[in-house]
Amino acid sequence: MHSESHADAITTQTITPQQVVIGIDIGGTNLRLALADLTGKILTCWSTKTADIFDPADMVQSICIGVNVLLTDPSLAQSKLVALAVGAPGITDAHRGIVIATSYLGGWRDVPLRALLEEALHVPVFVDNDGNMAAFGEYSAGVARTMRDFVFLAVGTGLGAGIMIDGKVHRGVNWLAGEVGYMLVPGTTADPVQNDSPGALEELVGGEGIRQHWRATWKADTTSLNHDASATDIFDAAALGDSLSRSTLDSVARALAYAIYNMALVLNCSHIVLGGSLGLHPGLQAATGAVLQKLNPRVQPTLISSALGGEAQIHGAIHQAIAMARPNPL
Amino acid sequence: MHSESHADAITTQTITPQQVVIGIDIGGTNLRLALADLTGKILTCWSTKTADIFDPADMVQSICIGVNVLLTDPSLAQSKLVALAVGAPGITDAHRGIVIATSYLGGWRDVPLRALLEEALHVPVFVDNDGNMAAFGEYSAGVARTMRDFVFLAVGTGLGAGIMIDGKVHRGVNWLAGEVGYMLVPGTTADPVQNDSPGALEELVGGEGIRQHWRATWKADTTSLNHDASATDIFDAAALGDSLSRSTLDSVARALAYAIYNMALVLNCSHIVLGGSLGLHPGLQAATGAVLQKLNPRVQPTLISSALGGEAQIHGAIHQAIAMARPNPL
Numbered sequence: 001m002h003s004e005s006h007a008d009a010i011t012t013q014t015i016t017p018q019q020v021v022i023g024i025d026i027g028g029t030n031l032r033l034a035l036a037d038l039t040g041k042i043l044t045c046w047s048t049k050t051a052d053i054f055d056p057a058d059m060v061q062s063i064c065i066g067v068n069v070l071l072t073d074p075s076l077a078q079s080k081l082v083a084l085a086v087g088a089p090g091i092t093d094a095h096r097g098i099v100i101a102t103s104y105l106g107g108w109r110d111v112p113l114r115a116l117l118e119e120a121l122h123v124p125v126f127v128d129n130d131g132n133m134a135a136f137g138e139y140s141a142g143v144a145r146t147m148r149d150f151v152f153l154a155v156g157t158g159l160g161a162g163i164m165i166d167g168k169v170h171r172g173v174n175w176l177a178g179e180v181g182y183m184l185v186p187g188t189t190a191d192p193v194q195n196d197s198p199g200a201l202e203e204l205v206g207g208e209g210i211r212q213h214w215r216a217t218w219k220a221d222t223t224s225l226n227h228d229a230s231a232t233d234i235f236d237a238a239a240l241g242d243s244l245s246r247s248t249l250d251s252v253a254r255a256l257a258y259a260i261y262n263m264a265l266v267l268n269c270s271h272i273v274l275g276g277s278l279g280l281h282p283g284l285q286a287a288t289g290a291v292l293q294k295l296n297p298r299v300q301p302t303l304i305s306s307a308l309g310g311e312a313q314i315h316g317a318i319h320q321a322i323a324m325a326r327p328n329p330l
Numbered sequence: 331m332h333s334e335s336h337a338d339a340i341t342t343q344t345i346t347p348q349q350v351v352i353g354i355d356i357g358g359t360n361l362r363l364a365l366a367d368l369t370g371k372i373l374t375c376w377s378t379k380t381a382d383i384f385d386p387a388d389m390v391q392s393i394c395i396g397v398n399v400l401l402t403d404p405s406l407a408q409s410k411l412v413a414l415a416v417g418a419p420g421i422t423d424a425h426r427g428i429v430i431a432t433s434y435l436g437g438w439r440d441v442p443l444r445a446l447l448e449e450a451l452h453v454p455v456f457v458d459n460d461g462n463m464a465a466f467g468e469y470s471a472g473v474a475r476t477m478r479d480f481v482f483l484a485v486g487t488g489l490g491a492g493i494m495i496d497g498k499v500h501r502g503v504n505w506l507a508g509e510v511g512y513m514l515v516p517g518t519t520a521d522p523v524q525n526d527s528p529g530a531l532e533e534l535v536g537g538e539g540i541r542q543h544w545r546a547t548w549k550a551d552t553t554s555l556n557h558d559a560s561a562t563d564i565f566d567a568a569a570l571g572d573s574l575s576r577s578t579l580d581s582v583a584r585a586l587a588y589a590i591y592n593m594a595l596v597l598n599c600s601h602i603v604l605g606g607s608l609g610l611h612p613g614l615q616a617a618t619g620a621v622l623q624k625l626n627p628r629v630q631p632t633l634i635s636s637a638l639g640g641e642a643q644i645h646g647a648i649h650q651a652i653a654m655a656r657p658n659p660l
Contacts, residue, residue, distance in 0.1 A: 091628075149503060163596070165495055172598020173479060174628070179595050182626060184588045190516045193626040258514045265509050266493070266596045268502020296512060296523040298421075298504070 017080035021325055022067060023317030024086040025130065026050065026059065028104040028157070033066040035076070036318045038326060040141055044073050054106030060116045067121060085126040085321040086113060087133030087313040093175050097127040100175060103196050126320050130154075130313045131178055132169045134306070135162025137316030138273050143307035150271040151263055151301075152312070153180070155256065155279035158198060158206045163267065181206065185258035187251070204255040207231045207278055214248060235283040253287030260292060264301040275306035347410040351655055352397060353647030354416040355460065356380065356389065358434040358487070363396040365406070366648045368656060370471055374403050384436030390446045397451060415456040415651035416443060417463030417643040423505050427457040430505060433526050456650050460643045461508055462499045464636070465492025467646030468603050473637035480601040481593055481631075482642070483510070485586065485609035488528060488536045493597065511536065515588035517581070534585040537561040537608055544578060565613040583617030590622060594631040605636035 018037065025032045032047040046066040053059050063086075071081060090102025097114020101107075117125040128136075135152035138144040144152070144164070152162040161178035163170040170177050181199030184190050188200035203209040210231040218227050223244035225237050231252075237245035260272050278284055289303050308315050348367065355362045362377040376396040383389050393416075401411060420432025427444020431437075447455040458466075465482035468474040474482070474494070482492040491508035493500040500507050511529030514520050518530035533539040540561040548557050553574035555567050561582075567575035590602050608614055619633050638645050 161596075165500065166498075168496075170495065170597070173600040174598055176594075176629060177596065177598035179598070179629070182595055182629065183592050184516055184625075185514050186516060186518060186520045188516060190584070190588060190625070192624045193628075254520070258520060262513050262592050263596055264506075265512055266491075266507065266593055267500070268504055268507035268509070270503040294522045295514075295520070298523075299506060299509070299512065 017078045018076075019082045019325065020076065020079045021082060021318060021321035022070065022084045023314045023319075023321055024063060024066075024084065025133070025313040025317060026086060026088050026105070027130070028089055031059070031062055031066070032314055033063070033070060034314050034318060035070040035073075035079075036322075038322055040315070040318055040322060042318070043076065044070055046070055050105065056108060056111045056113065056116060059105070060113075060120055063117065064120050081121075081123050083124045083126070083321040083325040084117065084121065085128070085133075085317040085324065086117070087130035087317050088113065088127055089130050091175050091179075092127055092129040092132075094126070094128040094132070094169075094171055097125060099127065107196065124324050126324050128169070128320065129160075129162070129171075129175065129178075131160040131162040132171060133162070133314075133316035133320065134275055134308075134312035135164050135273075135316065136169055136320060137308055137312040137314070137318075138275075138306060139164055139167075139316075140319035141308065141315045142273075142312060143304055144271065144273055147271055149267070149269045150273055151178070151267065151269050152273045152275060152306070153260070153279060154276035155205060155274065155284070156276035157208050159202045159276075161263070163269075165267070180259055180263065183259050183262060185255055185262065187255055187258075201255060201259055205252055205259070205278075210234065210248065210252060210278075214244075217244065217248070219244070231278055232281065235278070235281045239283050249283060249287055253284060254291050256284070257288045257291035257295065260288065260301060260303070261295050261299060264299050268299075269301055271302045271304055273304055273306050275309065275312055277310075280305055280309060347408045348406075349412045349655065350406065350409045351412060351648060351651035352400065352414045353644045353649075353651055354393060354396075354414065355463070355643040355647060356416060356418050356435070357460070358419055361389070361392055361396070362644055363393070363400060364644050364648060365400040365403075365409075366652075368652055370645070370648055370652060372648070373406065374400055376400050380435065386438060386441045386443065386446060389435070390443075390450055393447065394450050411451075411453050413454045413456070413651040413655040414447065414451065415458070415463075415647040415654065416447070417460035417647050418443065418457055419460050421505050421509075422457055422459040422462075424456070424458040424462070424499075424501055427455060429457065437526065454654055456654050458499070458650065459490075459492070459501075459505065459508075461490040461492040462501060463492070463644075463646035463650065464605055464638075464642035465494050465603075465646065466499055466650060467638055467642040467644070467648075468605075468636060469494055469497075469646075470649035471638065471645045472603075472642060473634055474601065474603055477601055479597070479599045480603055481508070481597065481599050482603045482605060482636070483590070483593075483609060484606035485535060485604065485614070486606035487538050489532045491593070495597070510589055510593065513589050513592060515585055515592065517585055517588075531585060531589055535582055535589070535608075540564065540578065540582060540608075544574075547574065547578070549574070561608055562611065565608070565611045569613050579613060579617055583614060584621050586614070587618045587621035587625070590618065590631065590633070591625050591629060594629050598629075599631055601632045601634055603634055603636050605639065605642055607640075610635055610639060
């Protein structure tokens with residue numbers, strides 16, 4: 001009897017598989033997966049292009065391929081996937097795991113991504129908007145680890161915010177909190193929003209809007225850049241004294257500063273974490289900070305750069321998956 | 331021994347004084363006190379003018395006079411004051427009970443109102459900004475009793491908001507959350523804020539700003555109203571077809587709708603509760619709702635009137651005092 005129970009103990013003590021999670025970032029151009037341990041340390045990654053993935057079933061299939069590739073890594077043979085979280089590029093019902101609307105991926109509407117993935121993978125899945133994921137990433141593993149209240153503001157092709165209030169992601173009643181690309185500030189249009197058209201602020205501050213404005217105002221004698229320069233080219237040239245680039249950067253910075261100021265008047269958060277390819281540009285940050293500083297001495301949120309950059313979303317997804325796997329954190 | 335304990339029981343059972351609280355609203359023109367029972371029912375009120383009260387010590391003295399008058403009401407002879415809460419017309423540190431800044435009352439700066447009142451009255455005191463008090467009033471006893479997320483927006487001489495998120499007043503890191511009178515929208519100036527100058531949005535939407543704009547645009551042949559009409563006069567005349575009044579109302583409504591839209595893009599709250607003398611005007615509500623409805627089909631916060639009107643602040647103060655007296659609500 002004694003030897004039997006000893007044998008049992010040995011059986012249950014034999015190698016316990018390491019628990020791992022997968023964080024996923026569905027972007028307009030790339031699908032990226034990262035497998036991490038329960039401390040959030042990334043062990044291995046996989047990615048593919050999303051350019052021709054429109055059907056949600058195809059997306060689920062691509063994710064399954066990636067999950068299988070990650071889990072069959074020989075170094076992870078003893079790993080057990082316990083949870084998975086996904087950041088989606090659109091309005092997302094995080095409670096039910098439904099992507100309500102996105103202008104990417106051929107324009108998904110009401111896609112029950114969580115249910116589809118749970119059915120395919122048999123692990124708990126959490127789905128949220130990518131801006132919220134990025135905010136949670138900076139909060140869990142980035143520059144906002146000590147902040148209970150901040151806004152993560154992604155400035156890239158478009159514009160979006162993830163809002164953290166009292167240590168929780170604030171999503172709003174229709175999952176629209178932080179859709180600041182539509183904000184109205186001096187200089188924006190106040191025309192009604194058309195179906196899937198970019199937001200009024202996005203037209204001034206987003207990469208695509210900046211390119212359009214550039215092409216409309218471009219004259220060979222005002223700039224050394226050519227007609228189809230990118231927003232990053234323009235911001236880079238502004239630092240070197242290019243005249244049209246400088247005035248373009250200044251008008252982008254003004255609109256961005258007004259929007260940040262308006263957010264700060266509502267939320268009175270201490271910090272705005274700037275992410276996205278344009279949000280991280282030092283020239284835009286400096287010019288925006290200069291406008292903001294003049295507006296109102298009392299209302300001065302501190303602008304800081306995202307520490308995780310393009311990895312903020314995927315780190316947020318990893319940490320949401322960990323939170324799900326371990327509902328009572330150690 | 332048995333009879334002794336019986337006697338004890340009788341002693342402790344004899345008339346227990348009724349516990350009461352006092353809610354106070356310090357306004358730019360009136361100081362109002364209301365005494366209520368622990369259900370929030372107002373039993374008696376007292377008020378005085380604040381026109382010549384600049385010194386905080388004088389304000390405390392006036393409040394003490396009011397408290398004594400209320401408590402010496404013969405019908406309240408058996409009452410015991412257990413807590414008191416005050417709404418102040420300015421930026422207020424609610425944790426420490428300090429009025430940081432107000433443009434009323436001769437411009438208080440860093441007045442430790444809670445400490446002053448606790449020293450004078452020997453009861454626990456809570457002090458908060460009046461917009462936050464009004465939001466809490468509507469949440470506790472008004473139109474927002476079933477809402478966990480809403481904005482109370484007071485439109486009167488100036489403009490201010492109290493923000494409720496997940497059933498809690500959201501005050502912000504510097505107690506400035508909801509200072510939306512400074513918001514920048516199409517049509518406002520984006521000039522730097524000068525000392526104590528009204529906010530950019532307030533200049534378009536606040537009663538004093540509307541009067542100034544009216545005087546600047548007034549021409550006898552465009553209106554039946556005279557040169558020094560009030561905002562309410564103007565809104566009333568707009569409903570009767572007065573031409574200049576109509577265009578004035580429309581431009582106020584546009585700016586107000588833009589600001590509400592911006593708040594909704596950040597917070598995605600379901601409801602905006604409109605209070606203040608102008609916010610309650612049906613003409614302004616209708617015109618604002620019409621602009622809002624056209625902006626964006628996805629972002630449509632419901633506009634509703636404050637149920638408590640000018641009493642929202644004082645009800646909020648009563649219920650904050652009750653919450654303090656009874657930290658674990660029944």
